[in-house]
């Protein structure tokens with residue numbers, strides 16, 4: 001059986017301010033290298049589940065293992081390090097540092113992770129060379145690399161955020177609706193580039209969207225309303 005990147009049993013999560021759990025998921029298995037579309041209506045708990053996968057929040061009960069590690073057993077400092085080393089996160093609003101250059105924004109992910117730098121070094125790559133390869137593959141013209149990130153278009157910022165998530169080949173990429181501001185052509189192009197990079201490095205991808213028309217880009221779609229036994233709350 002293929003190795004699991006994500007394995008969860010009886011995962012339950014309740015926000016401290018809420019009386020009912022947002023998530024109650026009996027079983028969640030995602031194989032290494034699988035590219036998953038996670039879908040569900042607004043308020044169904046997609047971002048909440050991503051926060052558990054990234055170790056930002058911990059399940060209230062049950063077990064959740066990411067790359068063989070139960071993140072809730074780590075202290076905050078080791079969880080942050082685990083995330084920097086092994087997980088690339090693409091946020092809905094990209095979260096680039098607006099006054100830093102495109103180039104520095106991408107390299108930042110390596111500044112925070114010796115493991116990412118080591119992985120590149122093992123392939124005789126410098127972070128700078130990999131940054132340039134990714135920006136080129138993601139169609140960011142060279143004349144933009146020294147510009148402040150905030151001066152780029154939304155679509156360009158989105159691709160810079162992908163380069164930052166991918167640099168140093170983390171094992172897991174989590175993307176929280178990064179395509180919502182794109183038109184259909186730009187979205188398909190963006191997804192193809194992201195998929196290419198994940199496929200070539202055997203990176204597991206968990207990609208959240210409302211949009212069912214994107215499912216053909218992925219190996220498998222998980223409908224949150226089907227696996228979550230609390231039902232939809234919105």
Ligand SMILES: Nc1ncnc2c1ncn2[C@@H]1O[C@H](COP(=O)(O)OP(=O)(O)OP(=O)(O)O)[C@@H](O)[C@H]1O
Nearest residue numbers: 015017022040041042043044045046047048049233
């Ligand atoms: N920080 C928080 N504190 C308390 N409750 C929260 C918090 N974040 C989310 N929730 C609640 O958890 C439930 C699921 O929210 P979540 O953001 O995970 O849904 P979603 O599926 O990602 O929605 P959307 O598609 O609109 O982004 C909602 O009822 C929401 O009110």
